[in-house]
Amino acid sequence: xxxxxxxxxxxxxxxxxxxxxxxxxxxxxxxxxxxxxxxxxxxxxxxxxxxxxxxxxxxxxxxxxxxxxxxxxxxxxxxxxxxxxxxxxxxxxxxxxxxxxxxxxxxxxxxxxxxxxxxxxxxxxxxxxxxxxxxxxxxxxxxxxxxxxxxxxxxxxxxxxxxxxxxxxxxxxxxxxxxxxxxxxxxxxxxxxxxxxxxxxxxxxxxxxxxxxxxxxxxxxxxxxxxxxxxxxxxxxxxxxxxxxxxxxxxxxxxxxxxxxxxxxxxxxxxxxxxxxxxxxxxxxxxxxxxxxxxxxxxxxxxxxxxxxxxxxxxxxxxxxxxxxxxxxxxxxxxxxxxxxxxxxxxxxxxxxxxxxxxxxxxxxxxxxxxxxxxxx
Amino acid sequence: xxxxxxxxxxxxxxxxxxxxxxxxxxxxxxxxxxxxxxxxxxxxxxxxxxxxxxxxxxxxxxxxxxxxxxxxxxxxxxxxxxxxxxxxxxxxxxxxxxxxxxxxxxxxxxxxxxxxxxxxxxxxxxxxxxxxxxxxxxxxxxxxxxxxxxxxxxxxxxxxxxxxxxxxxxxxxxxxxxxxxxxxxxxxxxxxxxxxxxxxxxxxxxxxxxxxxxxxxxxxxxxxxxxxxxxxxxxxxxxxxxxxxxxxxxxxxxxxxxxxxxxxxxxxxxxxxxxxxxxxxxxxxxxxxxxxxxxxxxxxxxxxxxxxxxxxxxxxxxxxxxxxxxxxxxxxxxxxxxxxxxxxxxxxxxxxxxxxxxxxxxxxxxxxxxxxxxxxx
Numbered sequence: 001x002x003x004x005x006x007x008x009x010x011x012x013x014x015x016x017x018x019x020x021x022x023x024x025x026x027x028x029x030x031x032x033x034x035x036x037x038x039x040x041x042x043x044x045x046x047x048x049x050x051x052x053x054x055x056x057x058x059x060x061x062x063x064x065x066x067x068x069x070x071x072x073x074x075x076x077x078x079x080x081x082x083x084x085x086x087x088x089x090x091x092x093x094x095x096x097x098x099x100x101x102x103x104x105x106x107x108x109x110x111x112x113x114x115x116x117x118x119x120x121x122x123x124x125x126x127x128x129x130x131x132x133x134x135x136x137x138x139x140x141x142x143x144x145x146x147x148x149x150x151x152x153x154x155x156x157x158x159x160x161x162x163x164x165x166x167x168x169x170x171x172x173x174x175x176x177x178x179x180x181x182x183x184x185x186x187x188x189x190x191x192x193x194x195x196x197x198x199x200x201x202x203x204x205x206x207x208x209x210x211x212x213x214x215x216x217x218x219x220x221x222x223x224x225x226x227x228x229x230x231x232x233x234x235x236x237x238x239x240x241x242x243x244x245x246x247x248x249x250x251x252x253x254x255x256x257x258x259x260x261x262x263x264x265x266x267x268x269x270x271x272x273x274x275x276x277x278x279x280x281x282x283x284x285x286x287x288x289x290x291x292x293x294x295x296x297x298x299x300x301x302x303x304x305x306x307x308x309x310x311x312x313x314x315x316x317x318x319x320x321x322x323x324x325x326x327x328x329x330x331x332x333x334x335x336x337x338x339x340x341x342x343x344x345x346x347x348x349x350x351x352x353x354x355x356x357x358x359x360x361x362x363x364x365x366x367x368x369x370x371x372x373x374x375x376x377x
Numbered sequence: 378x379x380x381x382x383x384x385x386x387x388x389x390x391x392x393x394x395x396x397x398x399x400x401x402x403x404x405x406x407x408x409x410x411x412x413x414x415x416x417x418x419x420x421x422x423x424x425x426x427x428x429x430x431x432x433x434x435x436x437x438x439x440x441x442x443x444x445x446x447x448x449x450x451x452x453x454x455x456x457x458x459x460x461x462x463x464x465x466x467x468x469x470x471x472x473x474x475x476x477x478x479x480x481x482x483x484x485x486x487x488x489x490x491x492x493x494x495x496x497x498x499x500x501x502x503x504x505x506x507x508x509x510x511x512x513x514x515x516x517x518x519x520x521x522x523x524x525x526x527x528x529x530x531x532x533x534x535x536x537x538x539x540x541x542x543x544x545x546x547x548x549x550x551x552x553x554x555x556x557x558x559x560x561x562x563x564x565x566x567x568x569x570x571x572x573x574x575x576x577x578x579x580x581x582x583x584x585x586x587x588x589x590x591x592x593x594x595x596x597x598x599x600x601x602x603x604x605x606x607x608x609x610x611x612x613x614x615x616x617x618x619x620x621x622x623x624x625x626x627x628x629x630x631x632x633x634x635x636x637x638x639x640x641x642x643x644x645x646x647x648x649x650x651x652x653x654x655x656x657x658x659x660x661x662x663x664x665x666x667x668x669x670x671x672x673x674x675x676x677x678x679x680x681x682x683x684x685x686x687x688x689x690x691x692x693x694x695x696x697x698x699x700x701x702x703x704x705x706x707x708x709x710x711x712x713x714x715x716x717x718x719x720x721x722x723x724x725x726x727x728x729x730x731x732x733x734x735x736x737x738x739x740x741x742x743x744x745x746x747x748x749x750x751x752x753x754x
Contacts, residue, residue: 164575193570196595198541202602203640209633210598213626214591218573221587225579241629245622249590251663251726252618255719256586259708263580272663286628286649288676288690292669299665312731313665331636342632349628354689 005073010325012080081189107150131162146180153183158219166226188215213244276300294318315355382450387702389457458566469505484527523557530560535596543603590621653677671695692732
């Protein structure tokens with residue numbers, strides 16, 4: 001560990017209070033006791049009867065051990081999906097406030113980062129985003145997070161209060177988040193209709209590899225189309241899994257919008273402009289993917305209305321909105337190896353992006369996260 | 378026009394016989410007469426009551442006029458979605474054979490390309506891929522196409538004979554296609570469940586910009602997972618819309634497979650290897666997208682089992698599997714301008730990919746297509 005810490009912005013937890021809720025349930029999401037230990041069933045029709053779950057999901061010492069093993073200095077910890085999505089408005093409201101307090105304590109009572117003023121653990125809180133909730137209750141949670149010294153943002157799924165994130169009813173929520181300077185970590189859970197995956201048993205591969213990124217892509221495209229980024233230009237949204245497929249489909253999205261005058265007239269800029277306002281985790285497992293995302297971020301300035309910028313995208317500039325993440329405790333190693341392959345691959349990918357110098361790589365590994373979350377060593 | 382022709386591999390037609398079928402139908406897909414002219418409804422719940430349809434869909438003179446306007450020397454014309462998917466096995470079988478004859482005639486009686494031995498129009502035929510069809514009937518159509526001098530491949534949706542393209546029942550079809558040396562143009566139609574798009578009226582934007590590429594991505598990933606490329610290593614598949622989201626999600630796909638030993642054990646290579654066996658149209662509307670796809674193609678050799686290849690992807694090498702396309706007659710201009718914006722954008726994108734020299738750009742504009750389809754000027 002050094003004073004240029006490796007910072008993990010995509011790392012999950014089921015706090016003990018949350019795990020207890022899951023254990024009390026008889027339908028997914030639930031934690032079940034089996035002979036081989038506890039298993040987590042996130043969706044009812046999940047293949048292979050879910051996945052093993054254990055202390056790496058709730059025990060802070062396990063999180064720190066994982067961080068030490070991979071040289072991670074600081075982590076921004078968030079509740080894993082499906083968050084509070086399955087609860088009644090009343091339960092979601094209560095549990096959001098309790099879990100935000102729990103997470104603040106998880107961070108504040110944890111260790112410091114070396115001799116600095118920083119902690120090793122910071123948190124991204126939860127909002128009670130469920131149907132039937134009042135907007136006031138959601139804004140209450142935003143303000144609670146904003147007031148908690150170690151919570152620097154919040155994690156959010158794609159359903160909003162039932163109609164998705166392009167629901168104008170959420171405008172006061174975006175406004176409160178923007179005013180508080182909190183970062184939104186947008187994360188998938190539902191994927192797409194499982195009929196898409198066919199009859200073959202491919203385990204979790206297709207819903208995880210494709211369904212998750214499709215969901216994030218769709219949610220972000222709908223946010224763009226709804227004008228949220230025009231109405232709340234200082235909103236800072238970090239996309240899971242490097243934005244899914246959005247970067248690669250963004251010119252097609254722009255072209256389709258361009259061919260529909262009604263839709264086009266609602267937006268201030270070409271769709272590709274808005275990708276430069278987003279942040280992308282670097283959880284894409286390949287250097288070519290990361291290099292490409294940095295190009296898409298950088299080229300966004302060509303697409304601001306009235307822009308006269310031309311020329312090639314600058315991968316160095318674009319890298320500033322990209323941030324290392326691990327997706328811990330998901331994708332554990334199959335055998336007890338020293339390090340997790342999923343983590344090593346993401347670190348190797350960052351280290352070998354053509355066009356990124358040491359300063360860009362250091363930024364993606366940690367500096368960009370500290371800037372985004374307003375921390376100074 | 379020159380002896381290095383611009384070649385369009387993604388250009389559609391509804392032949393007169395097909396358009397008549399659509400006019401005879403009362404449910405989608407159908408062509409309806411309205412006061413403002415005929416309209417095409419491809420899916421029953423399509424927004425805006427479908428889209429205008431006219432001679433540009435069936436009139437060969439219109440196709441040639443479009444080609445002349447954009448300097449396109451040679452086009453590989455294919456029936457637009459939804460092909461024969463909506464027909465009974467008997468009707469699909471009959472119509473496939475008739476339409477393949479029609480398309481051969483459409484090409485063979487058309488003009489020559491300059492003074493060369495080449496024609497300006499070649500075709501990609503149809504297979505009767507519907508539930509209840511016999512495999513023999515499909516193979517009959519493959520052989521018919523193979524025997525038609527101006528048909529150089531076939532276009533295919535993602536449903537197969539009802540269970541998708543990863544259905545082992547299709548193995549004799551792949552075998553026949555591979556043996557005949559025909560190119561498969563894999564094209565989307567269904568997208569994903571429309572619940573994903575939410576309540577807002579965004580016209581066709583989301584199903585076209587995202588749903589189409591999601592479908593192609595899913596179908597190709599399922600093909601990879603089914604081992605089709607291991608069993609039929611000489612199969613040549615051209616992906617519509619630059620492979621959708623597959624390039625950007627391919628390392629994630631590989632990682633998810635890697636974490637599932639059962640699925641991983643079925644494949645000879647890392648998932649990324651198979652992307653180097655595919656061909657990609659250059660219909661992605663941006664130079665960054667095209668450059669990225671060429672990297673993903675090139676890096677595939679690093680992922681062959683046992684490979685010791687290292688180092689950066691070579692965009693020049695990867696460009697050889699990429700081919701210009703227009704998607705005509707879709708995405709027409711909103712006003713009668715000289716050229717179609719959708720076409721101009723794709724040409725500009727090819728012209729400005731960093732890392733591609735003139736020879737690579739010429740290849741993508743035409744040379745690669747002539748090689749793929751075995752034509753020599």
